[in-house]
Amino acid sequence: MFGREGRLVLVNGQYRPVVPAAPGRAQRWRLVNGCTSRVLAVRLEGHTLQQIAQDGTFLPSPAPRQQLVLAPGNRADVVVQPDRAGRFTLIADPYDRGSGMGGAPASTGPVPLATLVVDGPAAVAPALPATLPAEPPPASATATRSTSFRMGMGGMRGGRGDAMPMSFTVDGRAYDPDRDDQIVAAGTVEEWTVTNTGPLAHPFHLHVWPFTVVAASDGRPPLGVPQDVVLVPPGGWVRLRIPFTTHTGRSVYHCHILDHEDAGMMATITVR
Ligand SMILES: [Cu+2]
Incomplete structure (x- = not known):
């Protein structure tokens, strides 16, 4: 689990x-x-x-x-x-x-x-630069979208005594590579709210399109630069700004706990 x-x-x-x-x-x-x-x-x-x-x-x-x-x-x-x-x-x-x-x-x-x-002879440490060449985050979004990581309880199947496995899904659905879960219009900047309905933190990972964290339910200060994995707190959410402006195509997003991903906590995204 x-x-x-x-x-x-x-x-x-x-x-x-x-x-x-x-x-x-x-x-x-x-x-x-x-x-x-x-x-x-x-x-x-x-x-x-x-x-x-x-x-x-x-x-x-x-x-x-x-x-x-x-x-x-x-x-x-x-x-x-x-x-x-x-x-x-x-x-x-x-x-x-x-x-x-x-x-x-x-x-x-x-x-x-x-x-x-x-150990060894001491050297003088050079000063770090005061500023770094960070990419500016997108100023605003033109569309919103929500998606959620869900972890379901296993149990006993109706009277037969078979144990049902726990379920790991995105929006209640286990991964199906042939299903389109999110279809995004190329060229838009979207604001996603990724929620976690369960008691365990899940790292959200989106392939291909880096996102900037805008806010998180646990009050973590956002880094303000593009990243591609963010921890979604238990019973909480993160809000992400994602420019779908660089590539079209089909990819996935998933929980980066590999056992969860393998059990189905992954979804497809198509940008066209
Ligand atoms: Cu997970």
Whole structure:
């Protein structure tokens, strides 16, 4: 129900690798949450992560983060500037993904991911640029649309005692690649409200057309730049602005918890 989480979290295929660094020398890390279900709330002991990009596009300016929350599929570029020698653990803190239908909480951790080992002669860290080449978000939308992630309770089938599987759907329908779920007129900018009717957070991922988050029901401040995965809080919603101005064609959107997607929490979108 929560999506399977592996026993180990690997970094570049390695278990708790060492990342060498020199004091004062900046490193750019491209963090990708490639986990099937786990939300990674990442922090580096003794350091502030300077986030410069999300899902491959620049933020307007470097944003200092004590902790960076990455849903499965999310990416972030961060600059790490160690200012002293020492060993510092990169940690994924427990993150509350909500709960399952029976109320069991979905949270694990903390998980040590890697160790930054800083030693050697000190260098002077260059200053980060004050502004970054961020794409401006679309100013307004010309159409609205709603869609919802739904998780249904399993149960016993009428008297025969067969267990019915839980259902994972978009708008109550399991994925059918031959069905058109959303048809969008090419050239429009749409505002989508993506709701989550269940008690567990689902990461929404739209292929092909990046979106800018306008607001979220949990009050998270939007990043204000295009991204392609956003966590929809339990019993909540996110509002997205999506320019369908670059490509026509057919694609999909889905929950980025792979077990949910595989069970049917995916839908088609056709832009024409
Ligand atoms: Cu999901």
